[in-house]
Amino acid sequence: MINTLPELRTVNVTRYVTPLREGGSLPAIAEADDGFLYVLKFRGAGQGPKALIAELIGGEIARKLGFKIPELVFVNLDEAFGRTEPDEEIQDLLKFSVGLNLALHYLSGAITFDPTVTFVEPKLASQIVWLDALLTNVDRTARNTNMLMWHKELWLIDHGAALYFHHSMEKWEEQAVRPFVQIKDHVLLRKAAELEAVDEEFKVLLTPDFIQFVVDLIPDAWLTDRSFETEDEQRQIYAQFLNTRLENSNIFVKEAQNARSSLI
Known part of the structure; x- marks a missing residue:
């Protein structure tokens, strides 16, 4: 079992790739300034920041218990990021999610x-x-x-x-x-x-x-x-x-x- 304490990195969104239209929270695949792709969970979606809290706590407890969990990172979303987004629903989501969000490392091919x-x-x-x-x-x-x-x-x-x-x-x-x-x-x-x-x-x-x-x-x-x-x-x-x-x-x-x- 894994006994190390969790350490979360913080990255910045550089590119909104595509929405994952599953459920009501509209997570998205996004690229960050570290060059990796992430499944981004937005604080402005559905259940708001409480969903991010549950994701954070649940994910890190699972990791402690030895489960395979994609890396969790804090993600900064800049105020100007969604201004060129043509989809109004996504534009609103990005606007209400400015600041700190949460993401999981994207497991390509899973x-x-x-x-x-x-x-x-x-x-x-x-x-x-x-x-x-x-x-x-x-x-x-x-x-x-x-x-x-x-x-x-x-x-x-x-x-x-x-x-x-x-x-x-x-x-x-x-x-x-x-x-x-x-x-x-x-x-x-x-x-x-x-x-x-x-x-x-x-x-x-x-x-x-x-x-x-x-x-x-x-x-x-x-x-x-x-x-x-x-x-x-x-x-x-x-x-x-x-x-x-x-x-x-x-x-x-x-x-x-x-x-x-x-x-x-």
Whole structure:
């Protein structure tokens, strides 16, 4: 497993290549000043900066646990960048996303994971199910797996729909210990036969210090909930939510096991 702390680079967009018209957030392939292509997630789209926060936290927790995750980078978008864009919808998206955004390294040639074609070992399936139950990630279903095959390895992408508690943060304590019933729709649940063993292994890696390090990565500009007096106060809710879920992981593990028993 990977035990290094995450370090995120910051790049600047130099070229908008093409929109990825999947879902409502209109991510795009863009080129940055380091010469690489990225899948750019915009702060001005759909769920706004909260989707970027979920992407950041979910991606870096997944990386800590040893999963293959495209590199995440902070991306600056200049105010003048969208002025020549002919598509009005994209022009508005770029205008409302000026400043700091988030992107994943573009995996050129990757193909969408197909569970009917690619065999996933029970241990790996259990690890991914556990991760998504921790993060309350509703978006790893057969309809939309958010997994890619690249160089014959399984890569996880797109955690922007995770941590949905932050859309009503005043109830975070209640949501932190709530069973994740949506796990019943997880594309890998049927194969997740080693959840208890994975639970013991993964909880050791996700220490409070690591959780704090990850939430401290959230830029101030993304913490826009005015019900909090400071950005740090809002960051601490994320840390407390995740630590509480980890302390009570038996709840979401049992829910996943029960859901799986109805499938086999």
